[in-house]
Amino acid sequence: MSETKKTDEAAIPQQTPASEGSADREVLLRVEGLTKHFPIKKGILQRQVGAVKAVDGIDFEVRKGETLGVVGESGCGKSTMGRVITRLQDPTGGKITFEGQDITRLSTGQMRPLRRDIQMIFQDPYGSLNPRHTIGSIVSAPFRLQGVEPEGGVKKEVQRLLSLVGLSPEHYNRYPHEFSGGQRQRIGIARALALKPKLVVADEPVSALDVSIQAQVVNLMDDLQQELGLTYVIIAHDLSVVRHVSDRIAVMYLGKIVELADRTSLYEAPMHPYTKALMSAVPVPDPKRRGQKNERILLRGDVPSPIAPPSGCRFHTRCWKATEICRTTEPQLVELRPGQRVACHHPENFADQAPQDTVLLSAAKKASELVPDAALSDGPAEKEPVAEKAPAAEKKPVAEKEPVAGKAPATEDTASEEAPEAAGSEASTSEAAGSEDAPEATASEPAEAAATAEAVSEAADTAPAPEAAEAAAAAEPAEEKTGPGAKSTPKATGKTTGKPAAGSGAEESSDE
Amino acid sequence: MISYILRRTFAAVILLLVVSAVTFAIFFLLPRIAGQTADQLAQQYIGKSPSKADIAAVKHNLGLDQPVYVQYWHFIKGIVAGATYDLGPTTVHCDAPCFGYSFKNHQAVWPEMTSRIPVTASLAAGAAVLWLISGVVVGVISALKPRSFFDRLFMGVALAGVSLPMFFTGKLAQLLFTVQIPIFGRTYVPLTENPAQWANTLFLAWCSLALLYSAIYARLTRSGMLETMNEDFIRTARAKGLVERTVVVKHGLRSALTPIVTVFGMDLGLLLGGAVITESVFSLHGIGEYAVQGITDNDLPKILGVTLLAAFFVVIANLVVDVLYAAADPRVRLS
Amino acid sequence: MTELSKTGAAVGEPAAARRSEAFLEVRDLKVHFPTDDGLVKSVDGVSFSLEKGKTLAIVGESGSGKSVTSLAIMGLHRLGARGKNVRMSGEIWLDGKELVSASPDEVRKLRGREMAMIFQDPLSAMHPYYKVGDQIVEAYRVHHDVSKKVARARAIEMLDRVGIPEPAKRVDGYPHEFSGGMRQRAMIAMALVNNPELLIADEPTTALDVTVQAQILDLIRDLQKEFGSAVIMITHDLGVVAEIADEVLVMYGGRCVERGPAGEVFEQPQHPYTWGLLGSMPRIDRETSERLIPVKGQPPSLINVPSGCAFHPRCPYADIPKGNVTRTVRPELEQVSTGHWSACHLPTEDRQRIWTEEIAPKL
Structure with a gap:
């Protein structure tokens, strides 16, 4: 590369020559436990009453030369994550390491030299270019800001960059409004590449562009990566685009990474139900597949509010596999297969992580109506009682009550008989909270927590009842308090209903 | 809320x-920076060639020998509790909202101001009604037919309205319609006395003031309407099959007016604090004239009183506007 | 018929004999906007027909004229500042009525009742100051002389029908209090409140997340089945087209370049631009190809539409037909197979060969 300049060389010494290929490549950027909360203030004194938990504890690393794709629905925190890892915004907590240097708390001044290495491309090719500046001055701005004098002069370098991104060097003196959307995005890319960055974070780089232009820009970014050895973090909502450009993909939901895997594993065998649902929702340009409803998982409702995210697994309010444990215990992001990390108690295409916990939440029952049987059974169904049970529960909501009632004589009290009802009513509140309405979610959250406590007291026998009742009475702090109480729940319900449930599943299948 | x-x-x-x-x-x-001593300041309040003792007395009575924060404290206390001024031979009591006492014409500021408020308020309110109606109507019509003859004509008139100074249009109108063709009276008559006379004498002042403001409001309305009528929700309203008039008034104007109300509140608040030029052109004894008096006489209590009154009106207008805005636009959250 | 009449008023009297059989038929529609820079030919001769219960997808990129076509059917293009001196010609037959020559008020009365429209961004498409319910009530009462109470009940019924939970409560909510998906549902409720026979959806899911998009497409499909209305879906996303359309119309530079049954257009696309669109899309259902096959160049200016075939400057095959014909002669739509039309100078054999040998394997 003839273009290699002082700027590059100056930065190089700290790094060891890397890129021996594939998975073991050197880590360029490491993010640990990253959080970003936006406080919500209220009242006369503007006290902080809560926070929008845009990013709420995520870990990942970006290796040199790879492309990490980040997907998720709007409001999942992916854009905030992008702005925090480039330090355009300050993180609330966690640690960001770039080339071994902790950049989490660097000041703007301390960040300045690093700005050469970390660049960002934005979504809006109209908004991100100053209409009063010529293309030349826009693309050369990084040189001025960093006080870098490229070899052969700024103008020559800018013209080289323009031709690099497929624009004509004669465009140097034109203004942004003379260009189409695709060309403007190319200008944005040229500006980002001016200082030969090591990491480029692109936030929805193509979503504002027309389809035919989108492909041009995607190919361009691809070529530039090959040519300049760039590392990309590409944030997008379009799963097809992300799949096309990425080596590894992180799926975000409500401020968390729910699955992080290499492209092939993720698309061929997604493990998190959300990933699966997300992918199945992408419309495919093939009318023949329209009839095949079994491939489509229709999620109900919207993403809950990030102000009061659901307890436990954040996806449990919309998940067709959710059980008690999903509501009470947050699943950790664990590497279940090599190169595939997932945060789920009941992953798809893999052994259940909480096999003892089989009672579906009623939200899940409702959700499972929207999930074709094929989706439920296409995992290794033999190993998974849940997968088998799901269609059963869906078809006969009463079925769930039967095993409990059947078990009732064995346990001495009637409490366990009431348990499913309590659980049911609770889960329906939780659904109301989670499903449609963000503003209301806050209001019904305590209710849910209270209901949780009730469910605990009913199900978990007489002994812990007083405590649980107390927890129920103290509705507000219930979220914390249910923690210890709730831990006993899965076991209890597991004991009482686990086996009979499996039995009823068998019954159900023999009916068919 | x-x-x-x-x-x-x-x-x-x-x-x-x-x-x-x-x-x-x-x-x-300011006077101190300009080099005046407390003695010289006190001297202003007494006749010519005062004795040293007189000056010292006045200085003491007015508190000019005290530090500024003490003087300020006395002023604030006066507003709440009233104040008594010892003028040597006599003492003057200034009742509870005491905004100071003018030693130049020996009157308390507050009653003097309150007696002038109706004049300024009459002027401001009448003009406001005129300019709001004419400005909005012209603005809407111009916006609906942009670049039409009507639009160009009215925008031209509006431009003239903004550029012609008040003392020109006002004086001209006054000469024409009170002297040449005497159809309007020249001396202010309170509303409570004779409403017809009140309107008659104020009409020219209203018109002159309104010409200036309605020009601004017509332009504001026009650009607001042009923008609003390009909004997606206007297209939706049309797609419903609503008649154009409903689309314009219910969907367009409602949105376009909101920012205008904001500006209107501010303008009205400002005017209530005294329409200085209009008042002097039409010889109205309002707040503005009082302010001019205070400044020419270098009479601190008057200036302070008017400033506070004007600030009060602006702040109140602001508050009212914000509450109205929130009532109009449900997206504005008050909590 | 080709001569442009001003302000769209009276294009002669189309004889009743030529009255259309189809529920909706558009014949040689042209919509031109004179501007300071020149005449913008937003739509330049588009024809299609649509039966009740069927869905037509109009596909194209920004500036292809797909939105203007739909606005013209609704009669919305001539309202507002831009529509003052629009020139329009051609015929639009809706259920036996011709709309181009109809008076603005006649079209207005059909708007919202017989034909309704939903828009891309439901947040900006709803008035921020009025309650969602009131906006639906308004839409109902324009065409139905009923009390507010009756209309409100109808609004609640519609909100319920489109899957908004607690409709009796949400009817009093403001648009900004709804989530994106819920807002689009409310928009649909508003559009369908008068049981229109034609529903035009202009990029209804572009602003939404995929999971919500799936919900909305599902809803539109269900409602269409229930009400038997004709749907025109305007989109740039071929995935959405495949999902919902019976017929596809591909537009480029204000003209129709390909039209046909959805299956055929995806299986045997007959126009290089359609190939380009298919090649530009990364697909989630196939093995990832190394590179996308973009269409080179930029979309055309509607003021200076390229001569001959509007696509020729971007077409890799423009030199195959002999005699410079692609640059000089505007190709007409020709029937390739039953109901499948394409406007391309390439000989059919060449097209067949290029598609099967060069394009299809790379997708």
């Missing part, structure tokens, strides 16, 4: 305190 209004009122009081403190400081400090 209530909490919001309370909070805003609280903020308004603080703001008024700050304004008064700043004004006080300016008028206290």
Whole structure:
């Protein structure tokens, strides 16, 4: 590369020559436990009453030369994550390491030299270019800001960059409004590449562009990566685009990474139900597949509010596999297969992580109506009682009550008989909270927590009842308090209903 | 909502305190920066060739020998509790909202101001009604037919309205319609006395003032309407099959008016604090004229009083506007 | 018929004999906007027909004229500042009525009742100051002389029908209090409140997340089945087209370049631009190809539409037909197979060969 300049060389010494290929490549950027909360203030004194938990504890690393794709629905925190890892915004907590240097708390001044290495491309090719500046001055701005004098002069370098991104060097003196959307995005890319960055974070780089232009820009970014050895973090909502450009993909939901895997594993065998649902929702340009409803998982409702995210697994309010444990215990992001990390108690295409916990939440029952049987059974169904049970529960909501009632004589009290009802009513509140309405979610959250406590007291026998009742009475702090109480729940319900449930599943299948 | 209004009122009081403190400081400090001593200041309030003792007495009575914060404290105390001024031979009591006492014409500021408020208020309110109606109507018509003859004509008139100074149009109108063709009276008659006379004498002042403002409002309305009528929700309203008039008034104007109401509140608030030029052109004895008096006489209490009154009106107008805005636009959250 | 009549008023009297059989038929529609820079030919001769219960997808990129076509059917293009001196010609037959020559008020009365429209961004498409319910009530009462109470009940019924939970409560909510998906549902409720026979959806899911998009497409499909209305779906996303359309119309530079049954257009696309669109899309259902096959160049200016075939400057095959014909002669739509039309100078054999040998394997 003839273009290699002082700027590059100056930065190089700290790094060891890397890129021996594939998975073991050197880590360029490491993010640990990253959080970003936006406080919500209220009242006369503007006290902080809560926070929008845009990013709420995520870990990942970006290796040199790879492309990490980040997907998720709007409001999942992916854009905030992008702005925090480039330090355009300050993180609330966690640690960001770039080339071994902790950049989490660097000041703007301390960040300045690093700005050469970390660049960002934005979504809006109209908004991100100053209409009063010529293309030349826009693309050369990084040189001025960093006080870098490229070899052969700024103008020559800018013209080289323009031709690099497929624009004509004669465009140097034109203004942004003379260009189409695709060309403007190319200008944005040229500006980002001016200082030969090591990491480029692109936030929805193509979503504002027309389809035919989108492909041009995607190919361009691809070529530039090959040519300049760039590392990309590409944030997008379009799963097809992300799949096309990425080596590894992180799926975000409500401020968390729910699955992080290499492209092939993720698309061929997604493990998190959300990933699966997300992918199945992408419309495919093939009318023949329209009839095949079994491939489509229709999620109900919207993403809950990030102000009061659901307890436990954040996806449990919309998940067709959710059980008690999903509501009470947050699943950790664990590497279940090599190169595939997932945060789920009941992953798809893999052994259940909480096999003892089989009672579906009623939200899940409702959700499972929207999930074709094929989706439920296409995992290794033999190993998974849940997968088998799901269609059963869906078809006969009463079925769930039967095993409990059947078990009732064995346990001495009637409490366990009431348990499913309590659980049911609770889960329906939780659904109301989670499903449609963000503003209301806050209001019904305590209710849910209270209901949780009730469910605990009913199900978990007489002994812990007083405590649980107390927890129920103290509705507000219930979220914390249910923690210890709730831990006993899965076991209890597991004991009482686990086996009979499996039995009823068998019954159900023999009916068919 | 209530909490919001309370909070805003609280903020308004603080703001008024700050304004008064700043004004006080300016008028206290400026003469001193200019080199005047407390003695010279006190001297202004007495006749020619005063004796040393007289000066000292006045200085003491007015508190000019005290530090600025003490003087300010006395001023604030006066507003709440009233004040008594010892003028050597006599003592003057100034009742509870005491905004100071003018030693130049020996009158308390507050009653003097309150007697002038109706004049300024009459002027401002009448003009406001005129300019709001004419400005909005012209603006809407211009916006609906942009670049039409009507649009160009009215925007031309509006431009003239903005560029012609008040003392020109006002004086001209006055000469034409009170002297050449005497159809309008020249001396102010209170509304309570004779409403017809009141309107008659104020009409020219209203028109002159309204010409200036309606020009601004026509332009504001026009650009607001042009923007609103390009909004997606206007297209939706049309797609419903609504008649164009409903689309314009219910969907277009409602949105376009909101920012205008904001500006209107501010303008009205400002005018209530005194329409200086209009009042002097039409010889109306309003707040503005009082302010001019205070400034020419270098009469600190008057200036301070008018400044505070003007600030008060602006702050109140602001508060009202914000509450109205929130009522109009449900997206504005007050909590 | 080709001569442009001003302000769209009276294009002669189309004889009743030529009255259309189809529920909706558009014949040689042209919509031109004179501007300071020149005449913008937003739509330049588009024809299609649509039966009740069927869905037509109009596909194209920004500036292809797909939105203007739909606005013209609704009669919305001539309202507002831009529509003052629009020139329009051609015929639009809706259920036996001709709309181009109809008076603005006649079209207005059909708007919202017989034909309704939903828009891309439901947040900006709803008035921020009025309650969602009131906006639906308004839409109902324009065409139905009923009390507010009756209309409100109808609004609640519609909100319920489109899957908004607690409709009796949400009817009093403001648009900004709804989530994106819920807002689009409310928009649909508003559009369908008068049981229109034609529903035009202009990029209804572009602003939404995929999971919500799937919900909305599902809803539109269900409602269409229930009400038997004709649907025109305007989109740039071929995935959405495949999902919902019976017929596809591909537009480029204000003209129709390909039209046909959805299956055929995806299986045997007959126009290089359609190939380009298919090649530009990364697909989630196939093995990832190394590179996308973009269409080179930029979309055309509607003021200076390229001569001959509007696509020729971007077409990799423009030199195959002999005699410079692609640059000089505007190709007409020709029937390739039953109901499948394409406007391309390439000989059919060449097209067949290029598609099967060069394009299809790379997708």
